[in-house]
Amino acid sequence: MSDSVIIIPTYNEIENVEKMTRKVMSIEKDFHLLFVDDNSPDGTSDKIIELQQEFPGRIHLETRSGKLGLGTAYIHGFKWSVSKGYDFIFEMDCDFSHNPDDLIRLYQACFDGADLSIGSRYIKGGKVSNWPLKRVLMSYFASVYVRLILWISIKDTTAGFKCYRRKVLETINLDGVTFKGYAFQICMKYAAVKHGFKVKEVPITFVDRLYGVSKMSTGIFKEAFFGVWKMRKMNL
Secondary structure, three states, rough: OOOOEEEEEEEOOOOOOOHHHHHHHOOOOOOEEEEEOOOOOHHHHHHHHHEEEEEEOEEEEOOOOOOOOHHHHHHHHHHHHHHHHOOOOEEOOOOOOOOHHHHHHHHHHHOOOOEEEEEEEEOOOOEOOOOOOHHHHHHHHHHHHHHHOOOOOOOOOOOEEEEEEHHHHHHHHHOOOOOOOOHHHHHHHHHHHOOOOOEEEEEOOOOOOOOOOOOOOHHHHHHHHHHHHHHOOOOO
């Protein structure tokens, strides 16, 4: 059995899911994939089931009843992955904004001693490609805002490309993390820091999606903006 599983939440990712699967399966390391699909009406889960036949034992699918949010999809995936005994548990988007070739670097950072490794846009060597300047600035200063409120030193606080050692997810009170969007990503990092885990940022190039539709919304932004104040009082 592999020691590593990559959790990828999906909703209407039919244009990306096969390409992503084949790319991850081509990497030299034996990664497993767990797709958490929110009952995509475009046939995403059917395509994943097809791919399971081609790559037996390496691709897993958990289907939920509807669109329940990114955060709850990851919590579902974390609990599943911990129960299966994986030592290294990843978060990654399906739209190639995260380069699967960077998985090895995130894995190596944790293998070498980090408890949580983060694919970071905002440390030396990190970049953002294909985003308008307005969105780059909004994302960058959002991380500055989070650092000021939560007193953490992580540069890319909203990053969603990560690798956890299993003990981190066993320690954090996952049921206490109720956020659904970027606030979820912030909260998980904050919880890891609060518990004293070693965090390492790894520079990556983030590329805006080429296919499919972004899940970003005003509600997600507001949840993160106000949610950081709530995090300071939460039982994590």
